Amino acid sequence: MEQKRLNARIKNAMIPDEFKDARFDTYKITNDAQKTLYDAMTQYLKEFADIKDQSSNSIGFIAAFGEQRLKEIKDKTLRAKMKKIHNNFGLGKTHLQVAAAKWLMRHGYPTLVVSDVSLMEDLSASRTYDDNGIDFNKILGGVIQTPVLVWDDIGKVKTSGFRLDMYYQIINERYKTKRPIIFSSNEDLETLTEKIGDAAASKLFGMSKGRIYAVEGEDFRLKG
DSSP states (O other): OHHHHHHHHHHHTTOOGGGTTOOGGGOOOOSHHHHHHHHHHHHHHHHHHHHTTSSSOOEEEEESSOHHHHHTOOOHHHHHHHHHHTOOSSSOHHHHHHHHHHHHHHTTOOEEEEEHHHHHHHHHHHTTSSSTTHHHHHHHHHHHHSSEEEEETTTOSOOOHHHHHHHHHHHHHHHHHTOOEEEEOSSOHHHHHHHHOHHHHHHHHHHTTTOEEEEOOOOGGGOO
């Protein structure tokens, strides 16, 4: 019965099918960046019960050199070189986030997993529905009120006024109620701030003070 309840919680957490088998014991460490990420997440979970109600209760995995910064390099040869040097893709950030979500649910903490692109698309689309805002408020309320939010690839979508408003509203409400956010991004501190806005970034970084890990390394998808 307990396993059935756990399976239901995992299904409701909106974990993508491609990560249904993501666990800590299936995470492969092939470089220093991956070891840093693994150690950081497992240590965070060990401390979670003690820090979950504190103002600094979150964790973030970001790039050392943001995707937006790479896109701004005009010279194609230099951009390709810098992309290889500062690669932030294929390090298993999402794998660890999903593994953490499963761990949290097994230990009784309701958790919701969202990808930035899907979340922003759903919020934008739901504004056009002829339902007096029911779907929009349901989606927005879900990401604000879930006890733990796993936010994958935050800052991925193109910036707009509406999206900046959504970033601020979600992060600010979770900040005020001390609800943790486990986030990842392919942007660095500066470019992520540009993508989600100064006010939202200030609160998100404050929530994860001392637990923001900027990493780069070889893409495991391109190995052998």
